[in-house]
Amino acid sequence: MNTSKIFRQYVRHRPRFLYEYYSTAATPQLSDINTTNPKPFKDIPGPTGIYNLPKIGAMFLFKPFSKYGLESIHEVSDNLNDKYGPIFRFGPGGVSTSDPKDIEQVYKNEGKYPVRPGLELASIYHERSQKEKGLALLEGEKWAELRQKVQKVTVRPKSALHYIEGQSGVAKDLVLLLKSTKPEDIRELLFIYAIESIAVVCFNKRLGILGGHVTEDVKNYLENMKVFFNLLDTGLSTFPLFKYYETPMYKKFRDAVDKCYGFGKVKIEESLGKAVEMTKDGTWNPEDPNLLMSLLTDDRLSIDQVTGLVLDLLIAGTDSTAKTLEVFLDCLARHPDIQETLHQEILDHIGRHGDLTAETLPNMKYLTACLKESFRMHYPVSMGAIRILPNDIVLSGYHIPKGTSIFLNNRRMIKDPKYVKDPTVYRPERWLRDQKGEKAEQIPSIGLIPFSIGVRNCVGRRFAEQEIYLAGAKIIQNFKISTNHNSAEPKVAYTPFCTLTDQPMLTFEERI
Numbered sequence: 162m163n164t165s166k167i168f169r170q171y172v173r174h175r176p177r178f179l180y181e182y183y184s185t186a187a188t189p190q191l192s193d194i195n196t197t198n199p200k201p202f203k204d205i206p207g208p209t210g211i212y213n214l215p216k217i218g219a220m221f222l223f224k225p226f227s228k229y230g231l232e233s234i235h236e237v238s239d240n241l242n243d244k245y246g247p248i249f250r251f252g253p254g255g256v257s258t259s260d261p262k263d264i265e266q267v268y269k270n271e272g273k274y275p276v277r278p279g280l281e282l283a284s285i286y287h288e289r290s291q292k293e294k295g296l297a298l299l300e301g302e303k304w305a306e307l308r309q310k311v312q313k314v315t316v317r318p319k320s321a322l323h324y325i326e327g328q329s330g331v332a333k334d335l336v337l338l339l340k341s342t343k344p345e346d347i348r349e350l351l352f353i354y355a356i357e358s359i360a361v362v363c364f365n366k367r368l369g370i371l372g373g374h375v376t377e378d379v380k381n382y383l384e385n386m387k388v389f390f391n392l393l394d395t396g397l398s399t400f401p402l403f404k405y406y407e408t409p410m411y412k413k414f415r416d417a418v419d420k421c422y423g424f425g426k427v428k429i430e431e432s433l434g435k436a437v438e439m440t441k442d443g444t445w446n447p448e449d450p451n452l453l454m455s456l457l458t459d460d461r462l463s464i465d466q467v468t469g470l471v472l473d474l475l476i477a478g479t480d481s482t483a484k485t486l487e488v489f490l491d492c493l494a495r496h497p498d499i500q501e502t503l504h505q506e507i508l509d510h511i512g513r514h515g516d517l518t519a520e521t522l523p524n525m526k527y528l529t530a531c532l533k534e535s536f537r538m539h540y541p542v543s544m545g546a547i548r549i550l551p552n553d554i555v556l557s558g559y560h561i562p563k564g565t566s567i568f569l570n571n572r573r574m575i576k577d578p579k580y581v582k583d584p585t586v587y588r589p590e591r592w593l594r595d596q597k598g599e600k601a602e603q604i605p606s607i608g609l610i611p612f613s614i615g616v617r618n619c620v621g622r623r624f625a626e627q628e629i630y631l632a633g634a635k636i637i638q639n640f641k642i643s644t645n646h647n648s649a650e651p652k653v654a655y656t657p658f659c660t661l662t663d664q665p666m667l668t669f670e671e672r673i
């Protein structure tokens with residue numbers, strides 16, 4: 162009998178985890194759509210001619226038909242925005258809007274089971290290999306059922322705080338490594354930090370790879386995960402031949418995902434083995450945070466579902482956090498004065514050698530503001546969320562038929578001088594509140610939503626933020642960081658999360 166089955170036997174009748182049910186789900190409201198006078202969809206400005214060909218129109222905006230690859234989707238979108246305004250058509254069945262009122266309308270009308278297009282390649286992979294789809298790929302009631310089970314252990318504010326001690330240990334090891342060696346490849350190091358940190362949540366244990374020696378299996382996992390993310394949204398810019406047969410690109414993707422899953426499965430099996438031991442010898446306390454255990458003790462989830470889900474969290478939680486952390490450190494490195502203000506906040510709250518805890522982290526307002534501002538400067542996803550709505554809607558006075566892919570262009574909006582003062586300046590202070598709780602700057606609240614909002618928002622938000630805060634605070638507590646980048650605004654690429662095109666050469670000068 163395999164470890165998972167043995168584990169189930171032990172835990173089936175034990176008390177459930179005590180996480181209370183929490184849902185961000187608001188009752189979906191259909192907006193009061195004025196369908197009497199909207200202008201027709203075809204009148205929305207946007208590229209015409211071949212760009213309007215069904216299914217393949219948007220493809221002509223990218224290589225080899227233009228100089229832009231999919232990693233430059235933000236530049237393509239900015240060019241169209243400059244030419245046509247805040248709302249423009251994007252191929253025959255797509256529209257992009259950076260108007261805050263439109264964005265709000267879309268979220269209000271996303272329905273009970275929001276549809277997010279763009280992940281066809283991963284969906285096809287799961288169907289062909291008969292693997293259980295995780296949260297990101299499921300639709301409709303099946304998605305809602307799984308989401309409800311997952312979010313009770315991931316989404317509420319305290320979910321991540323359960324893991325703060327374990328993840329703080331990872332941040333301390335990162336700093337020890339930075340002190341003892343001068344790692345040449347900071348990007349690689351941040352990926353290792355991210356995987357070690359999310360492993361604390363996914364497997365309830367450290368992988369032990371931050372000591373300077375990265376095992377072969379982790380190296381392979383990281384390589385394959387990068388292939389996975391580089392190919393993930395290929396369907397947006399090329400004709401999706403992979404839907405019809407196994408193209409070489411599809412095979413590359415399949416092999417990479419198979420290997421990522423293989424790595425995760427071994428780690429899950431190891432954690433399950435440990436879980437069996439703990440339940441046998443009575444050392445497992447159901448009150449302890451343990452995502453894997455809490456999912457496994459939910460009889461409504463099959464072992465395959467749990468495995469698929471944990472692997473999805475592992476994959477979704479590595480690339481995103483590592484890249485965001487790099488961008489964050491780059492922002493701080495370019496602004497020594499801001500670093501000093503942050504350093505002072507760190508000294509005030511945890512001192513020279515202390516660690517962030519569940520009590521102190523919520524007080525780190527400047528740290529939070531620094532990350533928000535880094536998200537604003539370099540939005541982590543190329544636009545914002547994408548939705549296909551269940552009903553027609555009116556955006557900026559145009560009729561948008563149901564079934565249209567709507568790109569919510571928060572990245573553009575949050576850099577627009579109409580909504581943000583001096584948008585090219587990195588200024589965390591704009592997110593702070595004064596004594597009366599008034600915001601320093603009135604920025605539309607729908608603007609900066611890097612993890613999206615609504616019932617289908619990012620389930621990993623709390624973990625990602627916590628991992629970035631812990632690493633950022635520990636690094637600034639111990640080092641002054643600087644960079645060889647001197648351009649005012651670095652060039653970025655979206656693969657699909659935002660990354661700096663030229664890897665920054667960060668220098669860590671130890672504080673004494």
Ligand code: HEM
Pocket residue numbers: 277296297298308359473474475477478479481482485541542545546547611612613614616617618619620621622624625626
């Ligand atoms: C800085 C890091 C991250 C960013 C910027 C980010 C951003 C996003 C965004 C924009 C979405 C789409 C939401 C929507 O369509 O409304 C999403 C979905 C998702 N994210 Fe994240 N994410 C990050 C980290 C993580 C982490 C650490 C995990 C896992 C531990 C994770 C797991 C997921 C999953 C499973 C979904 C799909 C949710 C669903 O469809 O129900 N993410 N994320």
